[in-house]
Amino acid sequence: MKIISFFNSNYWLRSGSINLLQNTFTLAISFGSFYFLIRILDKADFGVWILFMSTISIMEFARVGLISKSLITYLSSASRDSHNSIITASFVINLSLTIVLALACYLFAPLFSKMWDSPQLVPLFNLYIVTFVISGFLTQYQAIEQAHLQFRGVFLSNLIRQLALLGFILYIYFEGKQTSLIALVQVMTVGALVATLVSRYFVQHTFRLSIKLDRHWIKQLLQYGKYSFGTSMTAVVSSSIDQMMIGSLVSATSAGIYNIAVRVTNMINIPTNAMATIVFPQSARRLEDFGDVGVKSLYEKSVGTVLAMLFPAIVIAYVFAGPVIHFIGDERYPESIPLLQLTLLSAFFIPFTKQFGTILESTGRVKLNFYATVISVVLNVVVNYVFIRYWGIIGAAMAMLVSYLILFTATYFILKKILGISMVAVWRYTFESYNEAYNKLMEWKREVNCSEKK
Structure with a gap:
């Protein structure tokens, strides 16, 4: 019992163990998905999939940059009386940004398709808009949990989201069936939905919205988040730009x-x-x-x-x-x-x-x-x-x-x-x-x- 008590009371041991476990599973699942995916797709489709994933990762990281870090920072330091107002303000910002980015995805899909000479990218981007909307709630829930120095829900929801795609890829590989890139996105949508429901369960006692929208917290979150948003977006662009430029050049x-x-x-x-x-x-x-x-x-x-x-x-x-x-x-x-x-x-x-x-x-x-x-x-x-x-x-x-x-x-x-x-x-x-x-x-x-x- 003393060992369990020490484990639960020690931030570095508790969070470090959960994060190590999460990243170990992430590594294994990511490797498994990649290992089998590269064997069920030809080189051309695999290249298109890489360009697609590089693009949507910019959208995801941009939202995380604006929402997660500002929410974690203020929930960690503000009094409990302000928590509901902070969460409400963050949720409104999240929803607004999600709509803007989803619209941008729809409008720019034909341009990316033409730039990379890959017509199949248009339906992929259009379908992913549904996944992106769902994952917006997931981003919100996970940030709230991390702000309270908890990581179990983050670990489990991420695990479910990743396992959904891996399970489908393994099924296709071992059954010797054919698949399409659009089917992969459909599975991602289902995985995101289940992961969001699980994450919601872990924050059900801390996710509370206020009836009144506090403009003060809107301003504070945007003031902090605008630079974090720009940083996350430019950072992920930097990590993907080489692959995008290879696809174009x-x-x-x-x-x-x-x-x-x-x-x-x-x-x-x-x-x-x-x-x-x-x-x-x-x-x-x-x-x-x-x-x-x-x-x-x-x-x-x-x-x-x-x-x-x-x-x-x-x-x-x-x-x-x-x-x-x-x-x-x-x-x-x-x-x-x-x-x-x-x-x-x-x-x-x-x-x-x-x-x-x-x-x-x-x-x-x-x-x-x-x-x-x-x-x-x-x-x-x-x-x-x-x-x-x-x-x-x-x-x-x-x-x-x-x-x-x-x-x-x-x-x-x-x-x-x-x-x-x-x-x-x-x-x-x-x-x-x-x-x-x-x-x-x-x-x-x-x-x-x-x-x-x-």
């Missing part, structure tokens, strides 16, 4: 080839995303309790811990890039091998840049983070255009490495000036993580030896 099939390398790199970066989820609400509280000193320590420790987990994975994946690509994408995608090796080098810089944005937003410096993100996107677009134009697909991987190197350098000097972060401290935490893991391993071996002697 080369071909949709080439975008699918490049995506394989990027996807492997993203899988390796799962610990980075998990840490960012934990750090965001905790950073806001550290700022209030300990000031910039507490945030500085949080940044150094979180980046150092993630680097300790990433380094072995990156080295192994780099050395065995050939077998990794052949295993994931079968023998049809040998072009992805050199792409993977280049994108893996970029992965070393991602923990620094990821936590840079998380720290700035959680400490109220959203305006600075917004400007930094916009500049990085412009840089990324220019570098990608030049490199892809001259070197094709390999140029996109080179552009990713160059862009992250420049961004890492800039963010380091910004945080050094603002918080006084130390690169030495980051690496100290990295090596301390290895030392701690070694000591725990030795302790476990001693316990095993003692039990065997008994």
Whole structure:
């Protein structure tokens, strides 16, 4: 009972375990969906699917940027008497943005279809509008739960949403049936609906709407969220622009080839995303309790811990890039091998840049983070255009490495000036993580030896 009580009372242990579990399942399900999907779709359809997913992810992340982070921030710090008014204001903003983005999706679908020479994109985008409306409620519910430092509903709803698509793909693969891209979107819609209902259950006691709409909170949420919205939107554009430009400057099939390398790199970066989820609400509280000193320590420790987990994975994946690509994408995608090796080098810089944005937003410096993100996107677009134009697909991987190197350098000097972060401290935490893991391993071996002697 004492162990359970300690687990429930310790934020880092509780939220860290749930987020680690969630990201482990996300990694497994994402890999499973990708692994079998690439085998049931031809290279052309797979490329179109990648371009479709890259586009809708911009819509989803844009909404999360405006809604989630501002709602989490104010619910975490405001008095309970204001919670209903904050939730109501956030819900109205959410609904309004969802309508605007859904309309934009409908209007721009023909343009994307023509730009990427893929007529089947139009019905895909039109159907996804239904999914997008449903997931708007899911975004709202999950943000409310995270604001109360709870993650179980977030974990379960995300799991259900991902398993719906994986289950359908496995059915098609093992039954030897044919499927269409439109059928995949239909399954996504069903998964989003079930996930939303589950998430609603976990916040049923905290999701309360006020009869009166408080304009003060509308203004406050928009004031904070507009920069977070811009940051999230530009960040996801930056992460997708290379694939989109490959689809436009080369071909949709080439975008699918490049995506394989990027996807492997993203899988390796799962610990980075998990840490960012934990750090965001905790950073806001550290700022209030300990000031910039507490945030500085949080940044150094979180980046150092993630680097300790990433380094072995990156080295192994780099050395065995050939077998990794052949295993994931079968023998049809040998072009992805050199792409993977280049994108893996970029992965070393991602923990620094990821936590840079998380720290700035959680400490109220959203305006600075917004400007930094916009500049990085412009840089990324220019570098990608030049490199892809001259070197094709390999140029996109080179552009990713160059862009992250420049961004890492800039963010380091910004945080050094603002918080006084130390690169030495980051690496100290990295090596301390290895030392701690070694000591725990030795302790476990001693316990095993003692039990065997008994």
